[in-house]
Amino acid sequence: MSASPLLIPRRSFLRALNLTVGGIALGYYFPVEAQRPTNEPGKPAAPKPVAGSQAVEARAPGLNPNVFIHVGPDGTVTIVCHRSEMGQGIRSSLPVLIADELGADMAHVTIVQGDGDKAYGDQNTDGSNSIRGIYEDMRRVGATARVMLIAAAAQRWSVRAEDCVALDHTVTHRPTGRTLGFGELALAAGKLKVPPAREVVLRPVSELPHLGKPLPLLDAPAYVSGKAVYGADIRLPGMLTAVIARPPAVGGKVARFDGTRALAVPGVRKVIEVPAPKPPYGFQPWGGVAVVADNTWAAMRGRAALNVTWDEGPNAGYDSDAYRQVLAKAVSVAGRVARKVGDTESALKSAARIVEAEYHVPHLPHMQMEPVVAVAHVDGDRCEVWAPTQNPQAAQTEVARVLGTTPEKVRVHVTFLGGGFGRKSKADFCSEAAFLSRRLGGPVRVQFTREDDVRHDYVNAVSANRLTAGLDANGRVVAWRHRTAFPSISSTFGGKGTPGNDDLQQGVLDLALAVPNVTAEIGEAEAHTRIGWLRSVYNIFQGFAIGSFVDEIANAKSADPRDVWLEIIGPPRKMSLSDLGVERLPNYGQPLEQHPVDAGRLRNVIERVTRAAGWDQRRQRGRALGLAAHRSFLSYTAVVASVVKRANGTIGVEDVWMSFDAGTVVNSDRVRAQLEGAVIFGMSLAMYGGITMKRGAIQQDNFRGGGRIVRINEAPRRTTLDLVESTAAPGGVGEPGVPPVAPAIANAIFALTGTRIRELPLINSLSV
């Protein structure tokens, strides 16, 4: 074998392509070099400014007011992006917000990817939280540096700071027009005391020049040239590659194995048993037998040559078909009441008419394009990890646990993520790599094959929802009962399988209803596999059940579905806890005062999307429209889908309209991109998604069957997006586009064909 270049030089920054303004994406253009592709091995993310550290000050002289920002004497502003880039464009968004508060010119800003470090606070890139959760904190990061640069200029000129402004990388004394560049002020500003928070005033949003604008995708040149470094692309000197044969069901273990034939495969170095985890499984390695080789192909061939007998373990009785009946039974009886307004049971008894339906959504896979992968290098009592992780601090903690050390001894570098969707919030792949690296005494990459990635996923919860509505003699909805059963994510971490308010906040408790009698009840559920987060999580099935059910009520009373949506949501108003009938609403971690459950905003997106879609002509020859709406992650989304019957008899989605209200947005082009993607993601799970399990083992293995995802030739011909302009506090963006897509499609299919499908994936009920 030829000597392979292990450490690939990747420093050849591309010049940004010489763009001109134009197209939908680029209202603004930063004439910057392409940003550094990632954290490359052997090239730590320096300067990583640490406040008060003399060593860092010496290495990176200038202004270091906090761990996120550094201003150098040459005027270069370095901003740490501490959240993971997985396609949502966070590196093209958060740092721009910080730079705007500072008054920096993006042409002189370098973005550095932060390692896992609790100094940054929470780094978990999950829950559509990176803007909505820390919008103000990140502005404060930039504002603090601005205040210090202005103070340094005011001191130099002996003028009042109030008379100075920071814009375009320059501080200007307004009365005299004198100017000093950020670079000229950096050293002096670095000697000042960091001002307390109360002395740092944020700019009015009108002075944030890029806020809400379509900003360029800074990493685009790296993506289109193959230079962006993902987890799978990390190469270290002496690095080996491991492919692991894992027990089919979680909790299973190796009964015995023979690695002789595997070791005979050229390139295979070692065969190592990985111990089985004990419940709760959390982020522990799944266990099995690792084949370690010089290259991926040899490791894969070696694994195929293994002879392993499994002890199936405690979850081998799990059969998803049988479990469907368990959940159906759980919603056929009264459960624990989690939401209560009025007296639903009496209202149902005296109702003139009952509408009732039950909805099922299976376990769903992630299917992110990059199968999970991690590189670890244990060296003495320290460990370095390179991984496409959404949560580098969780990786630190879990790797430390596996190695029996403390998180401080573990350094986690975040690469680009080839998709995440919640799968890469988990640290199991990092802990496997760390375990093997210690055993090998050198660096190793654990590569999941696609089959591994599907079979050893943390799947979205399977669910049953039974909804019952009581209508009075005039057809008005006077009672609403929602029974829900699904295993909770906390079961993966030792919590109860039966969900609580933290789970039910996703679509059950926060649904604005103007119905006088409302009940939500929770059925008992146990988990028999690893349940995890998937883009929009429980909202997927709650949105499908509720979105379908409103359409069913409309059909039952021969009314326009839009009118029924507006009727049951009721007039524009902010819902109090007692209006909702709940004791506690987690509200995605945000106070209700700032992020109320706002019936007006939900109505508004419904009104806007139906207007845009031409709802009044919703039934035409061979084509019909379906509507659904949902609040999630503090944002409001309404979708109209148009479906057609194609010449070959299959159902196709022709057009999708989406109105979306996330309050304040930072980078409108990346918001649009997320919504365009959410349409495809929602359509994939609606049409095809579905994990089935037999003897505790996932039956799917690749991009087919329940792992199938929408291809370009099936994608809607047109996607028409409508972003509501708003100054409300920012809501989530990455996830809330997904939930209404599936019910909008199912409702359109009903309108077109008269067939009501209450179970996903739709393909199982369509004759295609």
Added chain:
Amino acid sequence: MSITIRVNGTPQQLEVDPEMPLLWVLRDVLGLTGTKYGCGEALCGACTVHLNGQVVRSCVTPVRRAAGADVVTIEGLSPNAEHPLQKAWVELGVPQCGFCQAGQLMTAAALLKKHPRPTDEQIDQSMAGNLCRCGTYTRIRDAIKRAAGGRQ
């Protein structure tokens, strides 16, 4: 056994298992990591490269089939990422996570060679083998049209 292939214009003499898929030769032996592993079964297209100008899924192409042939990867698509498709991809902000985009670009480049001004149907048909989980399809269509002559 020694196999010689030309990769992005450079001859490479390889001492590898002739059955090793071209994908792993590119990634693990030659260090050209722009070509991605996504499925291993020619289902997703992330590993797409050109073999003598034709689109192939390198994950299911044994390297022996490339013996004596010309292989072009994303690293060799253009000298400075200046292929009209690469420019259009950047201008329209096509990528989200970016992982599938090398494969998308290689397939699109072959399409434009064959059909310099492709129809919507030709675009959908040619690109149907390249999955994108982020769902960038709408922008891929627009960017191909833009690269083909400014219809977008």
